[in-house]
Amino acid sequence: MLAQSEDLSGAEKVFAFFRNALLDGTLKTGERLLSERELALKLGVSRPLLREALRSLSMLGFLDIQHGRGAFVRHADISVLSDFFTFSLAQQPDILDDVMQARIAIECQAIRLACDRATETDLKGIGSKLTRLMDTLHDPAEGGAADFAFHQAIVDASHSEALSTLYRAIGDLLRRSHIQRREVTVSEPGIIDYLVDAHREVFLSIVDRAPDAADRKLREHFAIGDAFRRRSLISAFSRRPPT
Template sequence: MSTMLAENSDVSGAEKVFGFFRDALLDGSLKPGERLLGERELALSLGISRPLLREALRSLAMLGFLDIRHGKGAYVRQADITVLSDFFTFSLAQQPDILDDVMQARVAIECQAIRLACSRATETDLKGIGSKLSRLMDTLHDPVEGAAADFAFHHAIVEASHSEALTTLYGAIGELLRRSHVQRREVTISEPGIVDYLVEAHREVFLSIVDRDADAADRKLRDHFSIGDEFRRRSLISAFTRRPQT
Protein backbone atom coordinates (compact mmCIF):
# COMPACT_ATOMS: atom_id res chain seq x y z
CA MET A 1 0.00 0.00 0.00
CA SER A 2 2.72 2.47 0.99
CA THR A 3 4.65 1.68 -2.23
CA MET A 4 1.56 2.39 -4.32
CA LEU A 5 0.99 5.69 -2.53
CA ALA A 6 4.60 6.65 -3.07
CA GLU A 7 4.31 5.90 -6.79
CA ASN A 8 1.10 7.90 -7.05
CA SER A 9 2.75 10.73 -5.15
CA ASP A 10 5.68 10.75 -7.56
CA VAL A 11 3.39 10.85 -10.56
CA SER A 12 1.38 13.68 -9.04
CA GLY A 13 4.53 15.61 -8.17
CA ALA A 14 5.99 15.24 -11.67
CA GLU A 15 2.70 16.39 -13.17
CA LYS A 16 2.83 19.46 -10.93
CA VAL A 17 6.27 20.37 -12.31
CA PHE A 18 5.27 19.76 -15.93
CA GLY A 19 2.00 21.65 -15.42
CA PHE A 20 3.79 24.59 -13.81
CA PHE A 21 6.30 24.73 -16.67
CA ARG A 22 3.60 24.44 -19.36
CA ASP A 23 1.37 27.10 -17.80
CA ALA A 24 4.28 29.49 -17.24
CA LEU A 25 5.21 29.26 -20.91
CA LEU A 26 1.61 29.72 -22.04
CA ASP A 27 0.95 32.79 -19.88
CA GLY A 28 4.29 34.33 -20.76
CA SER A 29 5.71 34.41 -17.22
CA LEU A 30 8.59 32.26 -18.48
CA LYS A 31 10.39 32.80 -21.77
CA PRO A 32 13.39 31.16 -23.48
CA GLY A 33 16.60 32.18 -21.79
CA GLU A 34 15.02 32.96 -18.43
CA ARG A 35 15.99 31.23 -15.19
CA LEU A 36 13.53 29.21 -13.13
CA LEU A 37 13.07 29.86 -9.43
CA GLY A 38 15.71 28.33 -7.22
CA GLU A 39 15.28 24.66 -6.37
CA ARG A 40 14.22 25.29 -2.76
CA GLU A 41 11.70 28.02 -3.68
CA LEU A 42 10.21 26.04 -6.54
CA ALA A 43 9.85 22.86 -4.49
CA LEU A 44 8.10 24.77 -1.71
CA SER A 45 5.77 26.59 -4.08
CA LEU A 46 4.75 23.33 -5.78
CA GLY A 47 4.53 21.37 -2.54
CA ILE A 48 6.88 18.59 -3.63
CA SER A 49 10.20 17.22 -2.46
CA ARG A 50 13.46 18.55 -3.86
CA PRO A 51 14.59 15.10 -5.10
CA LEU A 52 11.37 14.74 -7.07
CA LEU A 53 11.76 18.26 -8.44
CA ARG A 54 15.31 17.49 -9.60
CA GLU A 55 14.12 14.34 -11.36
CA ALA A 56 11.32 16.20 -13.14
CA LEU A 57 13.66 19.01 -14.17
CA ARG A 58 16.14 16.45 -15.53
CA SER A 59 13.33 14.97 -17.61
CA LEU A 60 12.50 18.39 -19.03
CA ALA A 61 16.18 18.91 -19.76
CA MET A 62 16.36 15.58 -21.61
CA LEU A 63 13.41 16.70 -23.74
CA GLY A 64 15.34 19.82 -24.62
CA PHE A 65 13.10 22.27 -22.74
CA LEU A 66 15.57 23.21 -20.00
CA ASP A 67 19.27 23.89 -19.74
CA ILE A 68 20.51 22.90 -16.29
CA ARG A 69 23.74 24.68 -15.43
CA HIS A 70 25.67 23.33 -12.49
CA GLY A 71 25.72 25.85 -9.67
CA LYS A 72 23.64 28.36 -11.62
CA GLY A 73 20.16 26.83 -11.91
CA ALA A 74 17.78 25.80 -14.68
CA TYR A 75 17.12 27.98 -17.71
CA VAL A 76 14.34 27.77 -20.29
CA ARG A 77 15.53 26.60 -23.70
CA GLN A 78 14.02 27.28 -27.09
CA ALA A 79 12.26 24.01 -27.95
CA ASP A 80 13.94 21.82 -30.56
CA ILE A 81 11.52 20.46 -33.16
CA THR A 82 13.61 17.30 -33.57
CA VAL A 83 12.46 16.15 -30.13
CA LEU A 84 8.83 16.40 -31.18
CA SER A 85 9.64 14.77 -34.49
CA ASP A 86 11.26 11.82 -32.74
CA PHE A 87 8.25 11.50 -30.43
CA PHE A 88 5.79 11.42 -33.34
CA THR A 89 7.98 9.04 -35.33
CA PHE A 90 8.42 6.58 -32.45
CA SER A 91 4.73 6.72 -31.53
CA LEU A 92 3.28 6.45 -35.02
CA ALA A 93 5.82 3.98 -36.38
CA GLN A 94 4.20 1.28 -34.24
CA GLN A 95 0.92 1.58 -36.16
CA PRO A 96 0.18 -0.51 -39.29
CA ASP A 97 0.11 1.30 -42.65
CA ILE A 98 1.12 4.51 -40.92
CA LEU A 99 2.49 6.20 -44.05
CA ASP A 100 -0.95 6.14 -45.64
CA ASP A 101 -2.46 7.65 -42.50
CA VAL A 102 0.27 10.30 -42.27
CA MET A 103 -0.58 11.24 -45.84
CA GLN A 104 -4.03 12.33 -44.66
CA ALA A 105 -2.45 14.57 -42.02
CA ARG A 106 -0.19 15.98 -44.72
CA VAL A 107 -3.17 16.87 -46.92
CA ALA A 108 -4.89 18.68 -44.04
CA ILE A 109 -1.81 20.69 -43.09
CA GLU A 110 -0.69 21.57 -46.60
CA CYS A 111 -4.10 22.62 -47.90
CA GLN A 112 -4.52 25.14 -45.09
CA ALA A 113 -0.89 26.20 -45.36
CA ILE A 114 -1.11 26.92 -49.08
CA ARG A 115 -4.17 29.12 -48.55
CA LEU A 116 -2.25 31.14 -45.98
CA ALA A 117 0.84 31.23 -48.20
CA CYS A 118 -1.20 32.91 -50.93
CA SER A 119 -1.68 35.94 -48.70
CA ARG A 120 1.42 35.77 -46.48
CA ALA A 121 4.26 34.58 -48.71
CA THR A 122 7.03 37.15 -49.18
CA GLU A 123 9.11 37.57 -52.31
CA THR A 124 11.86 35.64 -50.54
CA ASP A 125 9.41 32.82 -49.85
CA LEU A 126 8.35 32.70 -53.50
CA LYS A 127 11.96 32.61 -54.69
CA GLY A 128 12.64 29.81 -52.24
CA ILE A 129 9.70 27.74 -53.45
CA GLY A 130 10.77 28.41 -57.03
CA SER A 131 14.30 27.17 -56.36
CA LYS A 132 12.89 24.02 -54.75
CA LEU A 133 10.77 23.50 -57.88
CA SER A 134 13.88 23.74 -60.06
CA ARG A 135 15.63 21.16 -57.91
CA LEU A 136 12.59 18.90 -58.13
CA MET A 137 12.69 19.08 -61.93
CA ASP A 138 16.40 18.20 -61.93
CA THR A 139 15.85 15.01 -59.92
CA LEU A 140 12.76 13.53 -61.54
CA HIS A 141 14.40 10.22 -62.44
CA ASP A 142 16.00 9.57 -59.06
CA PRO A 143 13.52 8.19 -56.48
CA VAL A 144 15.64 9.15 -53.47
CA GLU A 145 16.92 12.57 -54.57
CA GLY A 146 13.60 13.30 -56.25
CA ALA A 147 11.70 12.44 -53.10
CA ALA A 148 13.95 14.74 -51.05
CA ALA A 149 13.38 17.57 -53.54
CA ASP A 150 9.62 16.92 -53.51
CA PHE A 151 9.52 17.08 -49.72
CA ALA A 152 11.58 20.29 -49.73
CA PHE A 153 9.16 21.91 -52.21
CA HIS A 154 6.10 21.13 -50.09
CA HIS A 155 7.90 22.03 -46.87
CA ALA A 156 8.75 25.44 -48.34
CA ILE A 157 5.05 26.02 -49.03
CA VAL A 158 4.17 25.24 -45.42
CA GLU A 159 6.89 27.58 -44.18
CA ALA A 160 5.55 30.30 -46.49
CA SER A 161 2.27 30.15 -44.55
CA HIS A 162 4.11 31.83 -41.66
CA SER A 163 2.02 29.74 -39.27
CA GLU A 164 4.14 28.49 -36.39
CA ALA A 165 1.55 25.83 -35.51
CA LEU A 166 1.32 24.37 -39.03
CA THR A 167 5.09 24.51 -39.54
CA THR A 168 5.72 22.80 -36.21
CA LEU A 169 3.19 20.04 -36.88
CA TYR A 170 4.59 19.49 -40.37
CA GLY A 171 8.12 19.31 -39.01
CA ALA A 172 7.00 16.88 -36.34
CA ILE A 173 5.96 14.33 -38.96
CA GLY A 174 8.79 15.28 -41.30
CA GLU A 175 10.72 12.00 -41.07
CA LEU A 176 7.57 10.02 -41.84
CA LEU A 177 6.77 12.33 -44.75
CA ARG A 178 10.26 11.89 -46.21
CA ARG A 179 9.80 8.13 -46.12
CA SER A 180 6.38 8.49 -47.69
CA HIS A 181 7.84 10.54 -50.56
CA VAL A 182 10.50 7.90 -51.23
CA GLN A 183 7.98 5.07 -51.07
CA ARG A 184 5.59 6.79 -53.47
CA ARG A 185 8.39 7.65 -55.92
CA GLU A 186 9.73 4.10 -55.92
CA VAL A 187 6.28 2.74 -56.68
CA THR A 188 5.41 5.20 -59.46
CA ILE A 189 8.77 5.96 -61.12
CA SER A 190 8.15 3.53 -64.00
CA GLU A 191 4.54 4.59 -64.57
CA PRO A 192 4.05 6.10 -68.07
CA GLY A 193 3.47 9.85 -67.92
CA ILE A 194 4.62 10.26 -64.33
CA VAL A 195 7.51 12.61 -65.16
CA ASP A 196 5.37 14.98 -67.21
CA TYR A 197 2.72 14.86 -64.50
CA LEU A 198 5.18 15.75 -61.73
CA VAL A 199 6.50 18.73 -63.67
CA GLU A 200 3.10 20.12 -64.58
CA ALA A 201 1.42 19.46 -61.21
CA HIS A 202 4.12 21.17 -59.15
CA ARG A 203 4.43 24.02 -61.62
CA GLU A 204 0.68 24.73 -61.41
CA VAL A 205 0.75 24.62 -57.63
CA PHE A 206 3.63 27.09 -57.57
CA LEU A 207 2.02 29.47 -60.08
CA SER A 208 -1.23 29.51 -58.11
CA ILE A 209 0.71 30.79 -55.08
CA VAL A 210 2.45 33.39 -57.22
CA ASP A 211 -0.99 34.51 -58.44
CA ARG A 212 -2.11 34.62 -54.76
CA ASP A 213 -5.28 32.75 -55.64
CA ALA A 214 -6.08 30.74 -52.49
CA ASP A 215 -9.03 28.85 -53.99
CA ALA A 216 -7.06 27.83 -57.07
CA ALA A 217 -4.04 26.89 -54.98
CA ASP A 218 -6.14 24.70 -52.69
CA ARG A 219 -7.79 23.04 -55.69
CA LYS A 220 -4.50 22.46 -57.55
CA LEU A 221 -2.92 20.94 -54.47
CA ARG A 222 -5.85 18.62 -53.82
CA ASP A 223 -5.83 17.59 -57.49
CA HIS A 224 -2.12 16.88 -57.18
CA PHE A 225 -2.69 14.59 -54.22
CA SER A 226 -5.65 12.87 -55.87
CA ILE A 227 -3.97 12.25 -59.23
CA GLY A 228 -0.77 11.17 -57.47
CA ASP A 229 -2.78 8.55 -55.59
CA GLU A 230 -4.22 7.37 -58.91
CA PHE A 231 -0.73 6.94 -60.41
CA ARG A 232 0.28 4.97 -57.33
CA ARG A 233 -2.82 2.77 -57.57
CA ARG A 234 -2.17 2.04 -61.25
CA SER A 235 1.47 1.17 -60.54
CA LEU A 236 0.46 -1.29 -57.83
CA ILE A 237 -2.13 -2.92 -60.12
CA SER A 238 0.43 -3.17 -62.91
CA ALA A 239 3.03 -4.73 -60.61
CA PHE A 240 0.66 -7.44 -59.40
CA THR A 241 -0.80 -8.27 -62.82
CA ARG A 242 2.49 -8.38 -64.71
CA ARG A 243 3.29 -11.89 -65.96
CA PRO A 244 6.86 -13.23 -66.19
CA GLN A 245 8.07 -13.81 -69.75
CA THR A 246 8.73 -17.41 -70.81
Protein backbone atom coordinates in the same frame (compact mmCIF):
# COMPACT_ATOMS: atom_id res chain seq x y z
CA MET B 1 12.56 5.78 -3.01
CA LEU B 2 9.47 7.79 -3.97
CA ALA B 3 6.03 6.26 -3.72
CA GLN B 4 4.43 5.72 -7.12
CA SER B 5 1.44 7.98 -6.31
CA GLU B 6 3.79 10.82 -5.34
CA ASP B 7 5.85 10.25 -8.47
CA LEU B 8 2.86 10.44 -10.80
CA SER B 9 0.98 13.30 -9.17
CA GLY B 10 4.15 15.23 -8.48
CA ALA B 11 5.52 14.90 -12.00
CA GLU B 12 2.18 15.96 -13.46
CA LYS B 13 2.20 18.97 -11.13
CA VAL B 14 5.67 20.02 -12.32
CA PHE B 15 4.82 19.62 -16.02
CA ALA B 16 1.53 21.49 -15.57
CA PHE B 17 3.35 24.36 -13.86
CA PHE B 18 5.79 24.80 -16.74
CA ARG B 19 3.11 24.37 -19.40
CA ASN B 20 0.87 27.00 -17.82
CA ALA B 21 3.75 29.38 -17.10
CA LEU B 22 4.84 29.26 -20.75
CA LEU B 23 1.29 29.74 -22.02
CA ASP B 24 0.52 32.73 -19.81
CA GLY B 25 3.92 34.32 -20.34
CA THR B 26 5.12 33.99 -16.75
CA LEU B 27 8.18 32.14 -18.07
CA LYS B 28 9.97 33.23 -21.23
CA THR B 29 12.81 31.80 -23.26
CA GLY B 30 16.15 32.52 -21.62
CA GLU B 31 14.79 33.06 -18.11
CA ARG B 32 16.44 31.35 -15.16
CA LEU B 33 14.24 29.18 -12.94
CA LEU B 34 14.02 29.45 -9.19
CA SER B 35 16.51 27.36 -7.27
CA GLU B 36 15.69 23.69 -6.88
CA ARG B 37 14.84 24.18 -3.20
CA GLU B 38 12.57 27.19 -3.85
CA LEU B 39 10.81 25.54 -6.77
CA ALA B 40 10.22 22.31 -4.85
CA LEU B 41 8.65 24.29 -2.00
CA LYS B 42 6.53 26.35 -4.38
CA LEU B 43 5.17 23.26 -6.15
CA GLY B 44 4.89 21.11 -3.05
CA VAL B 45 6.99 18.25 -4.40
CA SER B 46 10.14 16.56 -3.20
CA ARG B 47 13.49 17.71 -4.55
CA PRO B 48 14.41 14.28 -6.00
CA LEU B 49 11.12 14.20 -7.91
CA LEU B 50 11.61 17.78 -9.12
CA ARG B 51 15.14 16.94 -10.22
CA GLU B 52 13.89 14.03 -12.33
CA ALA B 53 11.12 16.16 -13.84
CA LEU B 54 13.59 18.90 -14.74
CA ARG B 55 15.89 16.32 -16.30
CA SER B 56 13.00 15.05 -18.41
CA LEU B 57 12.16 18.59 -19.54
CA SER B 58 15.81 19.09 -20.41
CA MET B 59 15.83 15.92 -22.54
CA LEU B 60 12.73 17.20 -24.34
CA GLY B 61 14.61 20.40 -25.10
CA PHE B 62 12.53 22.77 -22.97
CA LEU B 63 15.22 23.49 -20.37
CA ASP B 64 18.94 24.11 -20.46
CA ILE B 65 20.45 22.87 -17.20
CA GLN B 66 23.84 24.46 -16.56
CA HIS B 67 25.69 23.01 -13.59
CA GLY B 68 26.61 25.74 -11.14
CA ARG B 69 24.35 28.29 -12.80
CA GLY B 70 20.86 26.78 -12.73
CA ALA B 71 18.16 25.83 -15.22
CA PHE B 72 17.08 28.14 -18.04
CA VAL B 73 14.02 28.07 -20.28
CA ARG B 74 14.97 27.38 -23.87
CA HIS B 75 13.18 27.29 -27.20
CA ALA B 76 12.55 23.59 -27.80
CA ASP B 77 14.23 21.86 -30.72
CA ILE B 78 11.51 20.59 -33.05
CA SER B 79 13.61 17.50 -33.84
CA VAL B 80 12.74 16.17 -30.38
CA LEU B 81 9.04 16.43 -31.20
CA SER B 82 9.69 14.84 -34.58
CA ASP B 83 11.43 11.90 -32.91
CA PHE B 84 8.48 11.50 -30.54
CA PHE B 85 5.95 11.44 -33.38
CA THR B 86 8.10 9.09 -35.44
CA PHE B 87 8.54 6.59 -32.61
CA SER B 88 4.88 6.81 -31.60
CA LEU B 89 3.30 6.64 -35.05
CA ALA B 90 5.76 4.15 -36.54
CA GLN B 91 4.22 1.46 -34.34
CA GLN B 92 0.85 1.82 -36.07
CA PRO B 93 -0.03 -0.30 -39.14
CA ASP B 94 -0.34 1.52 -42.50
CA ILE B 95 0.83 4.69 -40.82
CA LEU B 96 2.11 6.36 -44.01
CA ASP B 97 -1.39 6.44 -45.48
CA ASP B 98 -2.69 7.97 -42.25
CA VAL B 99 0.11 10.54 -42.21
CA MET B 100 -0.80 11.41 -45.80
CA GLN B 101 -4.25 12.49 -44.63
CA ALA B 102 -2.68 14.71 -41.97
CA ARG B 103 -0.38 16.13 -44.63
CA ILE B 104 -3.32 17.05 -46.86
CA ALA B 105 -5.08 18.87 -44.01
CA ILE B 106 -1.96 20.85 -43.08
CA GLU B 107 -0.84 21.72 -46.60
CA CYS B 108 -4.24 22.79 -47.92
CA GLN B 109 -4.61 25.32 -45.12
CA ALA B 110 -0.97 26.35 -45.40
CA ILE B 111 -1.16 27.06 -49.13
CA ARG B 112 -4.14 29.35 -48.60
CA LEU B 113 -2.18 31.31 -46.02
CA ALA B 114 0.92 31.30 -48.24
CA CYS B 115 -1.06 32.98 -51.02
CA ASP B 116 -1.60 35.90 -48.67
CA ARG B 117 1.56 35.89 -46.57
CA ALA B 118 4.41 34.62 -48.76
CA THR B 119 7.22 37.13 -49.21
CA GLU B 120 9.38 37.50 -52.31
CA THR B 121 12.06 35.55 -50.47
CA ASP B 122 9.55 32.76 -49.80
CA LEU B 123 8.54 32.64 -53.47
CA LYS B 124 12.16 32.48 -54.59
CA GLY B 125 12.74 29.68 -52.10
CA ILE B 126 9.77 27.66 -53.36
CA GLY B 127 10.92 28.30 -56.92
CA SER B 128 14.41 26.99 -56.18
CA LYS B 129 12.90 23.90 -54.57
CA LEU B 130 10.84 23.39 -57.74
CA THR B 131 14.01 23.59 -59.84
CA ARG B 132 15.68 21.01 -57.61
CA LEU B 133 12.62 18.77 -57.92
CA MET B 134 12.79 18.98 -61.73
CA ASP B 135 16.51 18.16 -61.70
CA THR B 136 15.98 14.93 -59.72
CA LEU B 137 12.90 13.47 -61.40
CA HIS B 138 14.55 10.15 -62.29
CA ASP B 139 16.08 9.53 -58.86
CA PRO B 140 13.53 8.22 -56.32
CA ALA B 141 15.66 9.06 -53.27
CA GLU B 142 16.86 12.51 -54.32
CA GLY B 143 13.61 13.30 -56.09
CA GLY B 144 11.51 12.24 -53.13
CA ALA B 145 13.58 14.42 -50.80
CA ALA B 146 13.29 17.36 -53.22
CA ASP B 147 9.54 16.84 -53.43
CA PHE B 148 9.27 16.96 -49.66
CA ALA B 149 11.41 20.12 -49.52
CA PHE B 150 9.12 21.82 -52.06
CA HIS B 151 6.02 21.11 -50.01
CA GLN B 152 7.72 22.06 -46.75
CA ALA B 153 8.69 25.41 -48.29
CA ILE B 154 5.01 26.04 -49.02
CA VAL B 155 4.08 25.32 -45.41
CA ASP B 156 6.87 27.60 -44.18
CA ALA B 157 5.60 30.35 -46.50
CA SER B 158 2.29 30.28 -44.61
CA HIS B 159 4.13 31.92 -41.70
CA SER B 160 2.00 29.87 -39.33
CA GLU B 161 4.14 28.63 -36.46
CA ALA B 162 1.50 26.04 -35.54
CA LEU B 163 1.25 24.55 -39.04
CA SER B 164 5.02 24.56 -39.54
CA THR B 165 5.59 22.90 -36.18
CA LEU B 166 3.04 20.16 -36.88
CA TYR B 167 4.47 19.60 -40.36
CA ARG B 168 8.04 19.33 -39.14
CA ALA B 169 6.93 17.05 -36.32
CA ILE B 170 5.89 14.45 -38.89
CA GLY B 171 8.67 15.46 -41.28
CA ASP B 172 10.65 12.21 -41.09
CA LEU B 173 7.55 10.18 -41.89
CA LEU B 174 6.58 12.54 -44.72
CA ARG B 175 10.05 12.39 -46.27
CA ARG B 176 9.92 8.59 -46.17
CA SER B 177 6.46 8.68 -47.73
CA HIS B 178 7.68 10.88 -50.60
CA ILE B 179 10.59 8.57 -51.34
CA GLN B 180 8.48 5.41 -51.18
CA ARG B 181 5.88 6.89 -53.51
CA ARG B 182 8.60 7.85 -55.99
CA GLU B 183 10.04 4.34 -55.87
CA VAL B 184 6.62 2.95 -56.75
CA THR B 185 5.71 5.42 -59.51
CA VAL B 186 9.08 6.26 -61.13
CA SER B 187 8.50 3.86 -64.05
CA GLU B 188 4.84 4.78 -64.51
CA PRO B 189 4.19 6.21 -68.02
CA GLY B 190 3.50 9.94 -67.90
CA ILE B 191 4.63 10.41 -64.31
CA ILE B 192 7.57 12.68 -65.15
CA ASP B 193 5.50 15.15 -67.17
CA TYR B 194 2.80 15.05 -64.52
CA LEU B 195 5.21 15.83 -61.67
CA VAL B 196 6.61 18.83 -63.51
CA ASP B 197 3.24 20.24 -64.55
CA ALA B 198 1.49 19.64 -61.22
CA HIS B 199 4.16 21.24 -59.08
CA ARG B 200 4.58 24.15 -61.48
CA GLU B 201 0.84 24.86 -61.39
CA VAL B 202 0.79 24.72 -57.59
CA PHE B 203 3.70 27.16 -57.45
CA LEU B 204 2.19 29.58 -59.98
CA SER B 205 -1.09 29.66 -58.08
CA ILE B 206 0.82 30.93 -55.03
CA VAL B 207 2.63 33.51 -57.16
CA ASP B 208 -0.78 34.64 -58.47
CA ARG B 209 -2.03 35.00 -54.87
CA ALA B 210 -5.05 32.83 -55.73
CA PRO B 211 -5.96 30.78 -52.62
CA ASP B 212 -8.97 28.97 -54.12
CA ALA B 213 -7.02 27.94 -57.21
CA ALA B 214 -4.02 26.96 -55.08
CA ASP B 215 -6.18 24.80 -52.81
CA ARG B 216 -7.81 23.15 -55.83
CA LYS B 217 -4.51 22.50 -57.63
CA LEU B 218 -2.99 21.01 -54.51
CA ARG B 219 -5.94 18.69 -53.89
CA GLU B 220 -5.88 17.60 -57.54
CA HIS B 221 -2.17 16.92 -57.18
CA PHE B 222 -2.77 14.71 -54.15
CA ALA B 223 -5.62 12.83 -55.84
CA ILE B 224 -3.84 12.23 -59.15
CA GLY B 225 -0.58 11.33 -57.42
CA ASP B 226 -2.43 8.73 -55.37
CA ALA B 227 -4.05 7.37 -58.54
CA PHE B 228 -0.60 6.98 -60.15
CA ARG B 229 0.64 5.12 -57.07
CA ARG B 230 -2.33 2.76 -56.99
CA ARG B 231 -2.05 2.08 -60.71
CA SER B 232 1.65 1.30 -60.34
CA LEU B 233 0.95 -1.13 -57.50
CA ILE B 234 -1.79 -2.88 -59.47
CA SER B 235 0.50 -3.16 -62.48
CA ALA B 236 3.39 -4.50 -60.41
CA PHE B 237 1.32 -7.22 -58.77
CA SER B 238 -0.47 -8.13 -62.01
CA ARG B 239 2.69 -9.09 -63.88
CA ARG B 240 3.27 -12.77 -64.36
CA PRO B 241 6.49 -14.09 -62.88
CA PRO B 242 9.11 -15.14 -65.46
CA THR B 243 9.04 -18.81 -66.39
